[in-house]
Amino acid sequence: MxxxxxxxxxxxxxxxxxxxxxxxxxxxxxxxxxxxxxxxxxxxxxxxxxxxxxxxxxxxxxxxxxxxxxxxxxxxxxxxxxxxxxxxxxxxxxxxxxxxxxxxxxxxxxxxxxxxxxxxxxxxxxxxxxxxxxxxxxxxxxxxxxxxxxxxxxxxxxxxxxxxxxxxxxxxxxxxxxxxxxxxxxxxxxxxxxxxxxxxxKSGDPITMGxxxxxxxxxxxxxxxxxxxxxxxxxxxxxxxxxxxxxxGRSYGGLIECYMCSDAKYFIIGAGAWVGDMREAVDMLRSEGYEVGLIKLRFVRPFPAEELAEVMRGGKGAIVFDRSVSAGSAGPLYLDTVAHLGALNVEVPVKNVIAGIAGVDVTYNDIASVVRSFIEEIESKGVVSNYVEWYFR
Amino acid sequence: MVGGISIRELPRKKYLLPGNPSCPGCPEALGLRYLGMALGDRVILVVPAGCSTVIEGLAPNYSMRFPIVNVPFASADAVASGVAAAKEVLGEDAVVVVWAGDGATADIGFATLSGAAERGDNIIHICVDNEAYMNTGIQRSSLTPYGAWTTTTWTGKKERKKDVPLIMLMHKVPYVATASVGYPMDFIEKLRRAVLIKGFKYIHLHAPCPTGWRFDPSLTVEVAKLAVETGMWILFEAVNGKVKISPPSLPYRDRSRRKPIRDYIKIQGRFRTLTDEELKKLESMVDDVWDTLTKFT
Incomplete structure (x- = not known):
């Protein structure tokens, strides 16, 4: 070839x-x-x-x-x-x-x-x-x-x-x-x-639709x-x-792609181009000793509910990064994630970070710092205080 | 054109089946039958929201022998362009016809119509003009004539009817014609001429609606003919921009030969609030339409 x-x-x-x-x-x-x-x-x-x-x-x-x-x-x-x-x-x-x-x-x-x-x-x-x-x-x-x-x-x-x-x-x-x-x-x-x-x-074939x-x-x-x-x-x-x-020779995992998930306790969940920055953030956090993995949502419809649940069961926490928001509620990826995880009895605290709206730049440093604070909060207090956070650098 | 088609040569196959859900005296039902007689099995019909959406029957029943692509209100000509493009690519024979009301032609669908005309896409757009939004219950459109009652103009419409055939003529498309359900042979001949031309074709079919215009359902054809005989509706045809008044309308170039517009007005309930002064204004509007059109002949 x-x-x-x-x-x-x-x-x-x-x-x-x-x-x-x-x-x-x-x-x-x-x-x-x-x-x-x-x-x-x-x-x-x-x-x-x-x-x-x-x-x-x-x-x-x-x-x-x-x-x-x-x-x-x-x-x-x-x-x-x-x-x-x-x-x-x-x-x-x-x-x-x-x-x-x-x-x-x-x-x-x-x-x-x-x-x-x-x-x-x-x-x-x-x-x-x-x-x-x-x-x-x-x-x-x-x-x-x-x-x-x-x-x-x-x-x-x-x-x-x-x-x-x-x-x-x-x-x-x-x-x-x-x-x-x-x-x-x-x-x-x-x-x-x-x-x-x-x-x-086609002509002569009297079918209709709608x-x-x-x-x-x-x-x-x-x-x-x-x-x-x-x-x-x-x-x-x-x-x-x-x-x-x-x-x-190229696979993207189908519905979701996992990066460093097999031994992860915490998960970053995201979709789109900034998943590349999330990979960098995972590498950085791993080098600091954080047990973090990344779940890339490749498809959002159909929503990969069971696939997420399988990866996240037994985890200690997850952050869903949304680059859009259902104003008055939360980010749409977050809403789908928590609804399905809840129904599938995956009891992992999930935080929503709404960032990068209107093209605001988000770097892997931003992602890493948000994840760090989240992990520290979970480890020290056991709960998420601000579960829908609008992130401005 | 005189001496064209004999009624005996027309196919006997019914393209709109009896027992369909159209109102008694429905002009669209007449138009659809004539369309079948003219173009038969070659037609793929694209139908935006309107009365024809209902006339074709409630699924799983179906009253038509045309294939119909049902589409959202403002999309018909664009969908037809896509159908025509696909058939061209596949090398399949098809006559793609948009069957749209006055709303889907002159108002919500106007940009789409203009776009397809400007591109010269190979479709026929038929505007079935019943002069109001009949399917939603008789609301005014830009094609409702001056003075007509509708459920959004209780004291009569204050604006004149938009002249869509002339606007289409100004698109410099190869074929523009007006027709009337009262003159089936004229309509059928026009369809058969249009189909021979490659590019965008526009036919504006006048369609008196007993339900919306408030006249007896037995009078549809009579009202359609009166529209022509009073000069309220002018039958013409323009091939490559050359306008010819069609035979049924020819005598009425001479104003004195037209029947009084009052004859047309009085058999319809929708003009019941029209005052004598407003009637005069309507008459001068009709003269104005004739004057403008004849400048192109």
Missing amino acids: KLVVMHLTGNYAVAWAVKLSRVKVVSAYPITPQTTIVEKISEFVESGMMDAKIVRVESEHSALATVFGAASSGVRAFTATSSHGLMYMYEMVWWSAGARVPIVMAIVTRTIGAPWNIWSDHSDFMSQRDTGWLMMFAEHNQEVLDSVIQLFRISEDPRVYLPGMIALDAFILSHTTEPVDIPDQSLVDSFLPGRRQPYTF NLPSNPRDNMRMRWDVHKSLVAAKKVITEVDREWSKLT
Whole structure:
């Protein structure tokens, strides 16, 4: 197998993955920091490197609508957006999941106004968590490329048949160059079969999707099916990670990835680009004698509840870092974590740290210092005094 | 165009089945039947929220023999663009038709319509204009005519009707036409001409609604014809920007040959609050629409 390493930004890694996945219809509307994804794809298409049609729509609502139309009519389709663009297409996000149409969308995570601000946090992405989409984060640009290809495969698996979105942090990944292995086209072709979908609109075949149900119970059952398919996707995600690992030597653990967890008493839990900083923090804390491990949430939908519980059972404490917040409550990753751990009888004190909102920089030193104080508090007092902390450096 | 299609040549297959849940006298039901007669099995219909969402039947029942992609209100033309793009890529034959009401065309869906028209996407947009938001219970739209009662304009609408066909003409799309459920052959001929043209096609179908306009359900076709005969609705066709008044409307270029607008107004309950002064204003608006349109002929 031919190995090609290129220096790619996260956004270009997305574009390469879309090309390798042989996507046939792309539609998007420019928004910072997503824009360079579709710029690159347009370049691929116009230079003849990629055989696809681009529909240059007038809004994000129309971008996902066009992709929904194309995907439901039989082709692999892709879009990408950020922040306000995602807010504007929200209605179509629900519709695509309800209609069970496999689609992949990249979200270059960016905070939401007011005020105007282009820097990264996860408010846009996490606000989609009830929609029924597969939702995953990438930590670095290689994982971006690998995951986009994997997400097409998972989304089009008959056990799943749901759209999927992948988050990559604004600028930290989207505009930062890293060396990325570009897999051979034949490898991707063998991994990703031809388009599969539950139904296809065509002339002369009078099917419909989305008409009014005569009995709301059928509608509730459809929603239940979306939920069940997301739960069933856990197995598919694990299988796909294993297969990709066999082909490329790269595994991301499927739903979650653990770092230094086997003997850990305390856990850092996080998702997205700052997981890289969390690794540094773990190394630093380990060198100081703290028994700390890291759990990276790669997927947040389906939420890896049992997987977390298995790792954390018997632990002494955990901190969930959220880069978004459900104002008036707590961080969404924290809320999911404590709800499921509680129900699964994992009695570990869990603290929520809300940080990096609106692009505020968070370093591994910040992470390490928060974890240190947390461990010292647990060790000395046995309880967490401020269980939802807004961290400002 | 005269001497086009004979009714005997039209397919007998019913694309909208009897027993569907449309109201008695529904103009959309007529329009959907004509659409089937004109284009038949080649159609993939994209339907945003509206009366047609109900007319197609409650799942698991289905009253149509077209495939229908049901879509959110403001998304229809963009979804249709996607369907058309997929069919082009796959090399499959399909006529992608947006079947949208006045809201999904002129109001909430307007940006999407304009976007698809500007891009020249290969679809036909049919605006089924019943001149108010009928599916939510007769609220005013930008296509409700001046003076008409609706449940959000209790003393009659104070603004004039937006001229969407002319706005679409200004998009320089290859085909723009108006039609009426009162003139099925004219509508069918227009659909058959539109389908031969690659690019964006717009047809604005006037659809008098007995439920919302407050007239007897047996009079749908009569009211539709009166709209044309009084000059309230003008049938025309523009291929590549060249406007031609269609045969049924031709006599009414001459103002003196039009029936009095009062005849059209008085058989509908929705104009019951219209004063004589307002009627004059409505009449001058109609003259104004004719003047503007004939400048393009």
